[in-house]
Amino acid sequence: MTSSSLALRLQTRRSLLRHPLVERYAPVVTMVLALMVIWYIAAVAMNWNLVRDGFEREETPYTTTHVLAGTMSAERPLLPAPHQIVSTFVDGVFGYPPLAPRSLVYHSLVTLSATLIGFAFGAIFGTLLALMIVHSRVLERSLLPWIICSQMVPIVALAPIFIVVLGAIGLTGLLPKSLISAYLCFFPVTIGMVKGFTSPDPLQLELMQTWSATPRQVLFKLRWPSAVPYLFASLKVAITISLIGAIVAELPTGAEAGIGARLLAGSYYGQTIQLWAALVAAAVLSSGLIGIVSLIERGVNRRMGAH
Amino acid sequence: MSILSEPATKLRPEHQVSPLTSVKLAHSSSPSEQPPSIDPAPKRLVVDAQDISLTFDTADGRVEALSHVSLQVAEGEFVSFIGPSGCGKTTMLRVIADLQQPSSGSLEVNGMSAANARLGRSYGYVFQAPALFPWRTIEKNLKLPLEIMGFSEAEQQQRVEHYLSLVNLTGFERKFPWQLSGGMQQRVSIARALSFDPAMLLMDEPFGALDEIVRDHLNEQLLQLWKSTEKTVLFVTHSIPEAVFLSSKIVVMSPRPGRIIDIIDCNFPRDRSLEIRETPEFLKIAQRVRTGLRAGHSYDE
Numbered sequence: 001m002t003s004s005s006l007a008l009r010l011q012t013r014r015s016l017l018r019h020p021l022v023e024r025y026a027p028v029v030t031m032v033l034a035l036m037v038i039w040y041i042a043a044v045a046m047n048w049n050l051v052r053d054g055f056e057r058e059e060t061p062y063t064t065t066h067v068l069a070g071t072m073s074a075e076r077p078l079l080p081a082p083h084q085i086v087s088t089f090v091d092g093v094f095g096y097p098p099l100a101p102r103s104l105v106y107h108s109l110v111t112l113s114a115t116l117i118g119f120a121f122g123a124i125f126g127t128l129l130a131l132m133i134v135h136s137r138v139l140e141r142s143l144l145p146w147i148i149c150s151q152m153v154p155i156v157a158l159a160p161i162f163i164v165v166l167g168a169i170g171l172t173g174l175l176p177k178s179l180i181s182a183y184l185c186f187f188p189v190t191i192g193m194v195k196g197f198t199s200p201d202p203l204q205l206e207l208m209q210t211w212s213a214t215p216r217q218v219l220f221k222l223r224w225p226s227a228v229p230y231l232f233a234s235l236k237v238a239i240t241i242s243l244i245g246a247i248v249a250e251l252p253t254g255a256e257a258g259i260g261a262r263l264l265a266g267s268y269y270g271q272t273i274q275l276w277a278a279l280v281a282a283a284v285l286s287s288g289l290i291g292i293v294s295l296i297e298r299g300v301n302r303r304m305g306a307h
Numbered sequence: 308m309s310i311l312s313e314p315a316t317k318l319r320p321e322h323q324v325s326p327l328t329s330v331k332l333a334h335s336s337s338p339s340e341q342p343p344s345i346d347p348a349p350k351r352l353v354v355d356a357q358d359i360s361l362t363f364d365t366a367d368g369r370v371e372a373l374s375h376v377s378l379q380v381a382e383g384e385f386v387s388f389i390g391p392s393g394c395g396k397t398t399m400l401r402v403i404a405d406l407q408q409p410s411s412g413s414l415e416v417n418g419m420s421a422a423n424a425r426l427g428r429s430y431g432y433v434f435q436a437p438a439l440f441p442w443r444t445i446e447k448n449l450k451l452p453l454e455i456m457g458f459s460e461a462e463q464q465q466r467v468e469h470y471l472s473l474v475n476l477t478g479f480e481r482k483f484p485w486q487l488s489g490g491m492q493q494r495v496s497i498a499r500a501l502s503f504d505p506a507m508l509l510m511d512e513p514f515g516a517l518d519e520i521v522r523d524h525l526n527e528q529l530l531q532l533w534k535s536t537e538k539t540v541l542f543v544t545h546s547i548p549e550a551v552f553l554s555s556k557i558v559v560m561s562p563r564p565g566r567i568i569d570i571i572d573c574n575f576p577r578d579r580s581l582e583i584r585e586t587p588e589f590l591k592i593a594q595r596v597r598t599g600l601r602a603g604h605s606y607d608e
């Protein structure tokens with residue numbers, strides 16, 4: 001091998017490292033790989049005693065290799081290995097018809113519908129509250145303490161009360177779940193939109209004044225467009241919170257469907273792999289929802305001349 | 308026009324020393340010595356401010372932004388305000404525009420209260436900064452006041468074309484403000500203030516951020532506009548040549564407390580050209596403005 005060909009190979013390798021795709025995804029891939037390694041080590045460590053005790057109870061002879069293999073494939077491990085979670089997740093998503101009670105798609109859809117309804121209610125309610133607060137000092141002083149108080153009560157404590165009370169007046173199923181969702185997610189929208197509605201430049205507000213614009217014109221032609229960046233920032237927070245709200249709302253009822261129900265059943269029967277698969281479903285769902293909000297944001301920004 | 312018949316309307320006898328040009332000065336040491344205006348038509352008062360004072364209460368004491376200021380501006384005049392920083396030029400304009408309320412004194416704009424004049428959309432205001440709406444294209448920015456005032460779609464379109472060409476920005480309709488230079492943005496804001504054809508223009512250092520050549524060009528265009536439309540213009544500037552070149556009346560102000568120390572009539576023919584800046588008359592007036600400014604500045608030390 002001549003030195004020049006060696007130099008050439010080094011050069012191609014270096015330019016490969018600088019390829020845009022590599023530059024963009026290398027950090028992410030490295031992070032994921034590092035996490036996987038840590039996870040596998042943790043799985044071995046946490047499941048070790050469990051598997052070894054199993055062999056001893058059954059009085060079968062075992063070697064270290066047997067135990068090691070056992071930590072990777074235990075039926076009810078303390079911490080399932082990533083490949084177990086993935087295969088259960090994939091099986092849950094594709095292994096059944098989408099509306100079968102064992103399908104993760106089915107459960108995700110149940111939770112998603114409560115999430116979306118709750119999100120819609122929460123976003124609209126939150127925006128209306130922000131409007132009222134911005135337009136009246138009196139309302140600001142009388143409403144804001146209550147709004148903040150409402151967020152200090154832990155939702156896990158509040159959810160059962162909500163559901164029992166609503167159940168007593170005949171409201172069950174989707175509606176109570178959406179309400180809890182909305183209850184959780186209106187807050188970031190209110191806070192964000194109060195900031196957004198008051199964000200216009202004083203000069204712009206004074207210009208509106210010199211044209212003697214009506215309050216309604218000031219709202220729609222100035223305050224509302226100025227608030228758009230704040231709107232999307234708070235919507236992204238709100239939609240994840242709304243998903244959490246819907247899942248939490250499924251816990252106390254012992255609902256038979258929904259991601260929350262899967263989590264509950266998983267922990268009840270010690271089905272850790274199923275539990276983790278449901279968690280993955282929740283994560284996928286929330287990233288998807290944020291992705292959709294971001295996509296809409298990008299479209300709106302383009303129309304509003306962002307560069 | 309009901310305004311014309313109101314008692315506040317004051318007529319000025321032709322070819323005489325008009326009571327309007329000899330403006331009452333609060334602290335005037337040197338009354339106007341200029342020959343009387345030779346404007347032919349009788350003019351009514353657009354701004355009639357009597358003994359206006361405005362005090363700001365700030366955390367570290369009171370600031371007398373305006374102290375016993377009296378000023379009268381007749382229809383069609385071009386009045387420049389000049390003076391050191393902080394002497395209350397912006398405040399004066401804002402008071403006339405009803406963006407700020409005086410602590411004392413009486414003020415009539417167009418024969419009515421300043422608030423009613425604002426509600427009647429009788430002036431266009433150009434701020435020191437362009438203050439365009441970043442999410443609107445240039446065209447849409449120009450249309451904003453027109454939309455608010457309920458002009459028809461066709462009328463809006465026609466006015467956008469007219470006023471954009473007036474400030475030499477034809478072809479930029481679809482651009483967003485961030486795609487324009489600062490000077491271009493300021494021209495858009497001037498076009499925006501003109502777009503609904505107000506009788507009065509209030510301009511707060513509109514050309515402050517522009518280079519000399521663009522400034523000269525816009526000065527000439529503004530003069531052209533003033534000549535052809537007979538609008539009343541109230542114009543804040545820091546530049547003595549600009550003030551003398553543009554104005555029919557120069558108001559020299561002085562800070563702490565903010566007050567008027569001299570009002571200078573400046574009656575070059577309306578179709579003056581930039582060349583008059585070399586004439587002795589021009590230089591004489593400029594000198595007088597400079598003297599006034601110096602007197603004001605001496606308070607600093």
Ligand SMILES: Nc1ncnc2c1ncn2[C@@H]1O[C@H](COP(=O)(O)OP(=O)(O)OP(=O)(O)O)[C@@H](O)[C@H]1O
Binds near residue numbers: 364398
């Ligand atoms: N909103 C305000 N609150 C408190 N003080 C103010 C306010 N606006 C102006 N002032 C004070 O009033 C005085 C006059 O201000 P003004 O803006 O009218 O000056 P100016 O002549 O326009 O100055 P410049 O040439 O720098 O623009 C200044 O001393 C300023 O500090």
Ligand SMILES: [Mg+2]
Binds near residue numbers: 396397398511
């Ligand atoms: Mg100013």
